[in-house]
Amino acid sequence: MVEQDSTFLLIIIALCLIFDYHAVLLPSAYNQTAISQENETRAESIEGTLIPSEVERFNMSSMDQDYIEDEMNYPPIRECSILEEFKECGTACEETCDDLRQLIICSQECVPGCFCKAGYTRETKGGCCIPTALCPLIKRSTVCGPNEEYRQCGTACPRTCNGIPEDCTQKCVDGCFCKEGFVLDLDKCIPESSCRVTEVCRENEVYRKCGSPCQEICGVQKETACTGCIEGCFCKLGYVTEEKAGICVKPEDCIPPKYVKCPGNETFTYCGSCEGSCQNQMVSCPTECGSPRCECLARNNYVRDKFGACIHISDCISK
Known part of the structure; x- marks a missing residue:
């Protein structure tokens, strides 16, 4: 399997080199894309002046030739390769094989340049365009460690000796994962049977x-x-x-101290927070805990009135 993946990877690299080799180099003074073919007369416009053939250049005066040479000596720019197309307004975040199925947050900036044609994706940022279907082969060439295997869509919360983390995203990630029957212990995959027997924890x-x-x-x-x-x-x-x-x-659900006795429709809390009132029922509270105190039963829709008593929110109108 490794040899097969390496062969595919070499083919992809070879294709990239071939496609990039056939890309055309044009002077930056050109305003339009030109396709350069051997033994053909080039006739692209440079500010209204045609590029002459070799015979025409021979019959030109030295002043005219100097003008043409000066126009041709701009730093070259790379034209689009066979699998690319030029866009005046392209995305600032072109997708790569690494980005497939990922949520990309990108600006609305409009940029000109060469972009992969439909059905093709860049192997890496700044790399060449390859058929999108070959992207998994590049990823699969990742070398995994002992007792590991590559997965294109694995869990973001791998199983450990402690089990599976409770709070885990459903996001699908690619990379190296422990093989079946193995679990992650620090940074290594070990047989699940090798996990140390841990103490049995209580409820919650x-x-x-x-x-x-x-x-x-x-x-x-x-x-x-x-x-x-x-x-x-x-x-x-x-x-x-x-x-x-x-x-x-x-x-x-913390047990209140014995010396605390809250009025009706109130409950004691160790984690004090801001309360709603008849004047401000939808109050936004900070996440940090305040001082322990008695508060209105917010979960039962009780708020404080202007006299400081906790009443049901439906009674605020009459008050």
């Missing part, structure tokens, strides 16, 4: 080989400057540690 917990030593706790401000890496069971994303019960709970 997940095992991590490298977790933060600063876990979020009910009623305690989260530490921002926290370094280090420890192994063990940690609360899942969106959960915090309830020290009294020794379990992981949603922040709104």
Whole structure:
């Protein structure tokens, strides 16, 4: 399989060289694309003056010849190759084999230049145009490590000894992945049977080989400057540690202190936030936690009135 991929890759490179070799070099003074063929008389317009044949050049005065030579001595520009076409207004982000099936954010800038014809794609940025169907062969030439294999459409969250990450995008990515029966351990693929037996975590917990030593706790401000890496069971994303019960709970389910008693239609929260009111019902709150306090039951559509009491949003009109 490797030899076959290498053969295809060599063919693609050879085609690129052939197509680029047949590209025509034109003086930059030309305003139109010209196709240069051997033994043919060139008759492209340079500011209204025709380029003469060799016989005509012989009969010209030295002054006329100097004018033509001066026009011909502009730095050459590369004309489009056989698999390209010139566009006055092309995209600023031409697609390559690496970009296929990827979401590309590109400006609306209009740029002139040579672009691959329909059915062809650039192998790499600045490379030559090849049939789009051959793009996977270039990608497949990637050399993978032991116990790995190339996949054109693999998961962005490969399986590890800890299982599959909970929060994973559905995006399809290409590259080297562990073969069936193997899992990723740091940067190597090892047999799944070689994974160390980890401790069994409780409900709403997940095992991590490298977790933060600063876990979020009910009623305690989260530490921002926290370094280090420890192994063990940690609360899942969106959960915090309830020290009294020794379990992981949603922040709104934290057990309030015994000395706190909230008024009607209110609940205690360790993660204080901004509240809606009759005057401003659709309030936008910051993501950071505020001070612990009693708040209106927002999930039950309660907001504060002008007297500071929590009432149902439907009662705001009468108030």
